[in-house]
Amino acid sequence: MEKKRERKFLQGNDAVALGALYAGCKFYAGYPITPSTEVAERLAAWLPKNGGRFIQMEDEISAMAAVIGASLAGKKSLTATSGPGMSLKLENLGYGYMAEVPCVVLNVMRGGPSTGTPTGPGQADIMQARWGTHGDHPCIALTPSTVYEQFSQTVRAFNLAEKYRMPVIILSDEIIGHMREAIEVPLEGELEVIEREKPACAIDEYKPYDNSVLVPKMASFGQGYRYHVTGLNHDEYGFPTNSAKLIGLQEERLIKKVEENYDDIVQVEHFMCEDAEHIIFAFGSSARASKDAVLNLRKKGVKAGLLKPLTIWPFPDREISEYASKVKDITVVELSVGQSVREVSRAAGGRCNIKHIYKVDSKPISPVDIEKAVEG
Amino acid sequence: MAYNYEKYIRKGRLPHIWCPGCGYGIIMKSMIRAIDAMGWSKDETVIASGIGCASRLPGYLDFNTLHTTHGRSLAFATGIKLANPELKIVALGGDGDMSAIGGNHFIHACRRNIDMTVIVFNNNIYGMTGGQYSPTTPLGAKATTAPYGMLEPDFDICKLAVAAGATFVGRSTSYHALPMEKLFKEAFSHKGLSVVEIIAGCPTGFGRKNNQKTPTSMLLWQKDHAVTKQMAEKMSAEELEGKFITGVLYHDTSKKEYVENYDAVTGFSEK
Amino acid sequence: MAKSEIVIHKERCKGCEICVLLCPAQVLDIQDFKVNVADIEKCTACMQCELRCPDFAIEVTRL
Known part of the structure; x- marks a missing residue:
């Protein structure tokens, strides 16, 4: 069954x-x-x-x-x-x-x-x-x-x-x-569950912070690969280092492992965006009110769509950039005086109008307010 | 035969970073001998530390080693133990690491009674940053941030540990290499949270400012001011003035070890 | 006939003099800021120097 x-x-x-x-x-x-x-x-x-x-x-x-x-x-x-x-x-x-x-x-x-x-x-x-x-x-x-x-x-x-x-x-x-x-x-197996990649190499060949790969394999304490962990800049074996070369390589690798995997990490939802002339950018609870606003605007004949990021960092620059060259404006909805609108403006690069509606009085934004912001 | 410390020292890591005459190397030797005597395998042993001179110790030893943030070694170690109770854990740090910035973690680790050993390297000063006063700097002693002498009363680490609920508490000094080794073995054998305070000299940061000009004079000061618990019991309060008591100061086997009790009470099952 | 053999790891020694001053038989001295075996014949192999050398620089073997 x-x-x-x-x-x-x-x-x-x-x-x-x-x-x-x-x-x-x-x-x-x-x-x-x-x-x-x-x-x-x-x-x-x-x-x-x-x-x-x-x-x-x-x-x-x-x-x-x-x-x-x-x-x-x-x-x-x-x-x-x-x-x-x-x-x-x-x-x-x-x-x-x-x-x-x-x-x-x-x-x-x-x-x-x-x-x-x-x-x-x-x-x-x-x-x-x-x-x-x-x-x-x-x-x-x-x-x-x-x-x-x-x-x-x-x-x-x-x-x-x-x-x-x-x-x-x-x-x-x-x-x-x-x-x-x-x-x-979801039933077991319906959503992907990723397990940690552990090393299987010879003990003395293990480099817990190998800079020749983006993500080195990670041994568990007790597994047999006895290595050193520190918050200091460290060499490939985990020991503190003052080597400019090693510090630089490690710092760059930390950033790159996210930067070079944008497609895998960044997830957004496009809601009625295909023919949209007005994009609303909203996440979390603000995205819920924004979805309602899109539906109401559509009823009024306003071609609105919602771009909802499920990944806020790295910031969905590419998606915003793409819409910026197609739409009239992007309305940013957030419960902050402007933390995400600045990022959206940066990603849009002046290619479309940026509107902003926010609330910081501990209450959510209503769909009506969002509609006004898009229409205004 | 010379003792084979090399078995536990990571290749190429010595000489260590500690100043000439720093007692921490003597403590590390006693730790190695005690761990060896316990028969713990290198793979099952974890040495965790915070930040400071003492906290650089784990990097020299061939175990699973963790150099954490300032004062936090006991919190990291708590997570490790709950994730894998099979591991033997020694968490160490200096007096500032354990009793100032890590003071909250210290008292709560004592209260919980998780099976691990905490070693406090007490040199009465912040050594790595250049000799600022710590919670264990004696009243009146000079430090770079106490140029007129220490104004704050100091902590007694062992009394703090007992009051907070640690079930094994002991003290030794970096002079007493062999009694220290014996104390470590007793602490490692104890089921529950054990605290060992080691009085150690910082010739660079403390001694030079406080009339203990050489490393040896600091060691001899420890020898002269340490009184074993047995001896102390026969001494008057006057005779004990200015001395500190060494040996096993407190031992309680009645309190339940945290992880064992957690598993029993919650019906934990490995699944 | 010496009772012991003393090996000094000069690259580890920091010249703190703990071993010199704690040696009950004046076996050791300092030369060029490092420990030196001055008179091995006096050594009683008590191991105090090895036990308290903070720098893992002295190994004493009883013969």
Whole structure:
């Protein structure tokens, strides 16, 4: 008998927890913070029944550290937080990029800065995700906008983390995290699940940070390849180095592993864009209102379409650039005074008009407001 | 026979970065002898550290080694242990690493009682950055950021560990190479969170400013001021003034080890 | 007849003098900022120097 997909009525945060289990996550470390706490609550209950372990750490810093530690020991690992917690995680997030340790970090965005509005949505952590931790570094960040995407993008985040050997950020927001929708849970095998590539070479031939490939294979602690891990610039064996040549090669490789895989990493949804004269650019909860706005505008005879990025970093430059030469204008909708509109303008390169509508009063933007912005 | 340290030293990594006369090399030797005596395999052993002079130690040793961010080694190690409880973990750092920037992780690791050993290399100073005062710099002692003498009362690392719930706590010095090795073995054998504080001299950052001009004088100071727990029990408070107590200071086998207890309570199953 | 053989790894020695000052038999001295075996005949093979050399620079073998 054919197995049928289970239909579940889920909260957005629950869907992340369920998606993590689907992807094979075996470790969660976190610290309570609104509006992400449900992820921790679900995994505290579910992980031990699924071959994994959960721990609530003493702070956000240590939660990020524990997640990297567990990944070094070979387990797929997740942590979840929101703005203030993300600010604290940045230290060890940078370590994750430098030491090339796969893991997934969920930021359920709320209003900010500082403690901000814990129970209201925000989309103003885009630049923090990209540039928050110091130094040049790569970044992959995904932006789900439905409960199903909370599930599927979590699976994809784990895949990208393992494939490119780096932390991957999911930028959700309070609305998506706390809303409930019915989803059909994919059956085992329906969504791709990527496992970490481990070395099989002779022990003394293993280079954990081999610069001759983009993504060196990663051994687990205890596997037999005893290597050194550090946040200092290091040579191909992981030992600290002051060699300008080695430092340069390593830094460039970190950036290139994302830059050279744009097509694999960047995912966008085109909604009624084919004949569109007006493009709306929106992600997360703002994309939901924007979709409604597109439908309403179409009813009025306005040829509108929605470009919804599921990957916000790397920024979908190519897609925006393509529309910029075809359409009259791109309207950027966001819960930030202008973090993504500047990026859209940069990618559009002056080839079309850029409009902007935003809200930063802890309330979502309504479809009516978006329609006015497109028509105005 | 000369002791074969080379078995555990990564090829080509010596000489180490520590200053002439720094006691950390003596501690590393005691660690090697203790690990060897435990019979731990190199593959199953993890040495984690934070940032600072002491934290450069793991890079020299042929184990799974992890040099983390400042003060965070215990948090990384906690993740490692929960992901693979089979691994033997030693996490180490200096006094600043463990009791200042990593103080929160230190007390909570003690409280949780996860099976690992924490070694605090206490040289009373931030050595790597050039001799600034730390939470263990004695009152009145000079440091580059305490040019008029240390104004803040210091931490007693061992008392802090006991108060926070560590189940094995001991102290030794870099002078006492053999008792230190014995203490390490006892700590490694303990099921739960063990803390070992090693009093060590920083000739460059501390000694020169505080009337201990040579490395040897620092070692002899340790010899003269260390009192074993057995001896201390027979001494008056007056006699103990200015001394510190060495040996196993606290040992409790009644508290449950965290991971074992987690697995039992949650019904954890490998799947 | 010497009781021991002492091997010095000069490239590791930093000349801190710990071994020289802790040696109970004045076997060692410092020359050109590195430890040197001045009089092997006096060595009792007590191993204090090897045990406390922080730089892995001295190996003593009892004969």
